[in-house]
Amino acid sequence: MTSGNEAAKPNTTDPVGFETHDHAGCITSALAAAEAHCATGGLRFTPVRRQALEILLQEHRAIGAYEMLDKLRAAGFGSQPPVAYRALEFLVANGFAHKIERLNAFIACAHPGAEHSPAFMICRKCQSVAEAQSTPSRGALGDAARAAGFQIERTMVEAEGICPSCAEKVDA
Amino acid sequence: MTSGNEAAKPNTTDPVGFETHDHAGCITSALAAAEAHCATGGLRFTPVRRQALEILLQEHRAIGAYEMLDKLRAAGFGSQPPVAYRALEFLVANGFAHKIERLNAFIACAHPGAEHSPAFMICRKCQSVAEAQSTPSRGALGDAARAAGFQIERTMVEAEGICPSCAEKVDA
DNA sequence: GGTCTCCATGTGATTATATAACGTTACAGG
DNA sequence: CCTGTAACGTTATATAATCACATGGAGACC
Numbered sequence: 001m002t003s004g005n006e007a008a009k010p011n012t013t014d015p016v017g018f019e020t021h022d023h024a025g026c027i028t029s030a031l032a033a034a035e036a037h038c039a040t041g042g043l044r045f046t047p048v049r050r051q052a053l054e055i056l057l058q059e060h061r062a063i064g065a066y067e068m069l070d071k072l073r074a075a076g077f078g079s080q081p082p083v084a085y086r087a088l089e090f091l092v093a094n095g096f097a098h099k100i101e102r103l104n105a106f107i108a109c110a111h112p113g114a115e116h117s118p119a120f121m122i123c124r125k126c127q128s129v130a131e132a133q134s135t136p137s138r139g140a141l142g143d144a145a146r147a148a149g150f151q152i153e154r155t156m157v158e159a160e161g162i163c164p165s166c167a168e169k170v171d172a
Numbered sequence: 173m174t175s176g177n178e179a180a181k182p183n184t185t186d187p188v189g190f191e192t193h194d195h196a197g198c199i200t201s202a203l204a205a206a207e208a209h210c211a212t213g214g215l216r217f218t219p220v221r222r223q224a225l226e227i228l229l230q231e232h233r234a235i236g237a238y239e240m241l242d243k244l245r246a247a248g249f250g251s252q253p254p255v256a257y258r259a260l261e262f263l264v265a266n267g268f269a270h271k272i273e274r275l276n277a278f279i280a281c282a283h284p285g286a287e288h289s290p291a292f293m294i295c296r297k298c299q300s301v302a303e304a305q306s307t308p309s310r311g312a313l314g315d316a317a318r319a320a321g322f323q324i325e326r327t328m329v330e331a332e333g334i335c336p337s338c339a340e341k342v343d344a
Numbered sequence: 345g346g347t348c349t350c351c352a353t354g355t356g357a358t359t360a361t362a363t364a365a366c367g368t369t370a371c372a373g374g
Numbered sequence: 375c376c377t378g379t380a381a382c383g384t385t386a387t388a389t390a391a392t393c394a395c396a397t398g399g400a401g402a403c404c
Contacts, residue, residue: 018320044400046352065390078354085391086352101273102328104361104390119313121322132316139311141291141329144304148190149336150293156274157313158328164321216371218381237361250383257362258381276361276390 018121018130018163027057033112034096043094048077052087053096053108062105062122062129100129102158107131117155123163130163190293190302190335199229205284206268215266220249224259225268225280234277234294234301272301274330279303289327295335302335 034053038045055071056063069084077083088106091097097108098118109118110131119134136142136155145152206225210217227243228235241256249255260278263269269280270290281290282303291306308314308327317324 018322044352048353080355081391082393083354101330119316121313121317121320121324123322124325130320130322132320133312135312136331140305140307141293141331144291145293145331145333148293148302148304149339150190150295150302150331151334151339152293152331153296153333155329155331158273159308159313159317159322159324159326160328161317161325162323167321167323216381218370220382252384253362254364255383262381 018128018165023060027054030057030096030108030112034094037094037096037113041094048072048083048087049090051075051077052084053091056091056097056106056108060108062100062103062107062127064103064105068106098131100158101156102160103127103129117157119157119159121159121161121163123166124160125162125166128163128165190300190337195232199226202229202268202280202284206266209266209268209285213266220244220255220259221262223247223249224256225263228263228269228278228280232280234272234275234279234299236275236277240278270303272330273328274332275299275301289329291329291331293331293333293335295338296332297334297338300335300337 031050031054034050035045037043051072052068055068065081065084065088068088069079069081072083072087073079088097088099092099092106095109096112097106098120099106100120100122102120102122107120107129111118111133117134117136119132121130121132123129134155134157136152136157137145141155142152144150203222203226206222207217209215223244224240227240237253237256237260240260241251241253244256244259245251260269260271263280264271264278267281268284269278270292271278272292272294274292274294279292279301283290283305289306289308291304293302293304295301306327306329308324308329309317313327314324316322
């Protein structure tokens, strides 16, 4: 609410999560993209899976598997942990969501469809999470991996710190 | 065992974990370094903490808190989870060990004393872990953080893939 | 249409990981 | 010696994740 730039559309490579945006629109388009991707790839975008993705998109923050389970139960689905874990596993496996290892929590992908290796910025005050891009194979890690003969398949990058919103609250 | 280069001493910035090295020596020197650091900083390098670090150094791999607890119990210390978690918390807080979020496990720091932001290479076959350096604030993530106004305090970089040893076993 | 198979779902039970809360003990400083 | 603080040990509990098994639906195939 500190600015009135709701007309500013972030492009798909911007970090998302610390700024206002067209929320209803991003939910709709992400769901549509997921549906299309599933149809193309022969994947089954079942009701639980759709609901789980919609929950992640609505919350727009990292939520734990049990919190997801509560919401799925409230929506009329099963009430045991595997229900949530299986839906989340599907979403993560297909790039619709990511797991934040640091928080043992899950968040909707901010750049659905695009091939990317995500990096996350996690606020240690308010726990909000923004997704950015990382360049895993470049830089020191890539050099070390090549030198050691290690074949990188996937990288997790999670930065902990203070988000702009919390920074201006405390100012110190 | 594929090479006889046990005389080759890796320098302190090399990745550690996928190659032979002077194991007894690295344990001794790491314990001494920890002791010295604690004496300097007024920290208490108590028996449990020392034993915990020695266990991590001996194993030279990532071990879970409960596995650590078993070993501490065997060494005559308390047998309840907080015993292990507190020792590990101390070691991590003071840079003697790191937590591998991906594995919910802990590993002795390979570059004790040095200020560094570690990056890990985790083999998905044998679970071995090597520590390298990362350059968090450089590259795409640093750019995104600056653009978003996010103040990075700490970064976790964990790469999953195949270690050289497992790679030559399967060859595919 | 029948039926077979595969995959997804739902459930109960269990395992794994981590922390809360509290009393006791060791130790440094006055 | 007294006192404050930090570390330790224990009980109990919270949180996270998986196992194992039964049911059911959608598509493939005849």
